Amino acid sequence: MIMSDKIKPDQxxxxxxxxxxxxxxxxxxxRLRRMFNDVMQEPVPDEFKALLKQLEDKERGx
Amino acid sequence: MAGSDPFxxxxxxxxxxxxAFGRSLCGDPARADDLVQDTVLKAWTNRQQFQTxxxxxxxxxxxxxxxxxxxxxxxxxxxxxxxxxxxxxxxxSPDHDAKxxxxxxxxxxxxxxxxxxxxxxxxxxxGLSYEEAAAVCQVAVGTIKSRIARARDRLVELLGDDAAxxxxxxxxxxxxxxxxxxxxxxxxxxxx
Numbered sequence: 001m002i003m004s005d006k007i008k009p010d011q012x013x014x015x016x017x018x019x020x021x022x023x024x025x026x027x028x029x030x031r032l033r034r035m036f037n038d039v040m041q042e043p044v045p046d047e048f049k050a051l052l053k054q055l056e057d058k059e060r061g062x
Numbered sequence: 063m064a065g066s067d068p069f070x071x072x073x074x075x076x077x078x079x080x081x082a083f084g085r086s087l088c089g090d091p092a093r094a095d096d097l098v099q100d101t102v103l104k105a106w107t108n109r110q111q112f113q114t115x116x117x118x119x120x121x122x123x124x125x126x127x128x129x130x131x132x133x134x135x136x137x138x139x140x141x142x143x144x145x146x147x148x149x150x151x152x153x154x155s156p157d158h159d160a161k162x163x164x165x166x167x168x169x170x171x172x173x174x175x176x177x178x179x180x181x182x183x184x185x186x187x188x189g190l191s192y193e194e195a196a197a198v199c200q201v202a203v204g205t206i207k208s209r210i211a212r213a214r215d216r217l218v219e220l221l222g223d224d225a226a227x228x229x230x231x232x233x234x235x236x237x238x239x240x241x242x243x244x245x246x247x248x249x250x251x252x253x254x
Contacts, residue, residue: 022207024214028221029186031167036187038164039082048077051099052070055106059067 069109072118073102079188083123086183087130089172097133101126120194127180127198134176170220178213181206 024032080101084094104125105112112121171179177199184195185206196203 020207022211022214024182024186024210025218028214028217031163032171032183032187034160035164035167035171036082036086036183039085040078042078042081044077044081045095047095048074048098048102051102052074055102056067056070 070106073105073122076119076122079119080122080126083183083188084126084130086171086187087127087176087180089168097126097129100129104129117194119188120190120198123184123188123190124198166221170217173220174213174216178209178216181209182213185210
């Protein structure tokens with residue numbers, strides 16, 4: 001169940017025929033994405049909603 | 063909830079990515095959330111500068127990165143965290159291999175120089191292109207690539223070659239987060 005297995009870090013600039021020198025091995029790329037996605041899955045703390053609401057209210061008020 | 067301001071709605075949608083990017087940069091959940099709050103405020107104040115149609119995510123990452131760097135300049139005594147102490151706080155529930163792996167990953171990441179860390183995260187984790195990452199970091203694409211190469215070499219060194227042989231855990235992490243993220247949600251950002 002590794003969804004991102006196929007996504008290569010060099011997706012932006014695939015160098016056809018040869019491995020790009022900056023290529024990151026799959027296991028490392030997968031782990032980085034998993035670490036990142038782990039945080040993305042967290043519920044956003046309420047204080048952010050409060051902040052955005054405050055901004056929106058201010059906008060309406062002005 | 064349904065904000066009528068489309069700009070704020072888009073920012074709201076990008077909050078998870080901003081929090082993740084902030085945490086990758088500084089390694090500390092509470093501090094990262096402070097950075098995200100600053101970012102949202104700055105983005106709102108400067109929203110006229112954002113060109114509709116361009117990449118809002120990259121724009122917000124740029125702001126967050128600037129916030130982080132200016133914070134670093136003001137907190138020199140805390141600039142680096144060579145022992146990965148704050149990164150270790152990322153370990154929420156090291157009750158299975160996947161979590162341990164992520165903790166090791168986070169620690170290793172925090173041992174990289176910041177310029178390598180941000181390049182690697184931007185391209186390999188956030189999904190920005192090399193060009194977008196270069197714009198965020200205000201360097202050439204070639205610089206981003208060489209930073210990524212150096213970051214990769216160092217991480218392979220830190221995490222070991224055998225990491226390649228470790229069978230990735232079968233548990234779909236995308237589904238287990240409700241049980242593993244509660245530690246973070248109780249953390250409050252510092253009042254600023």
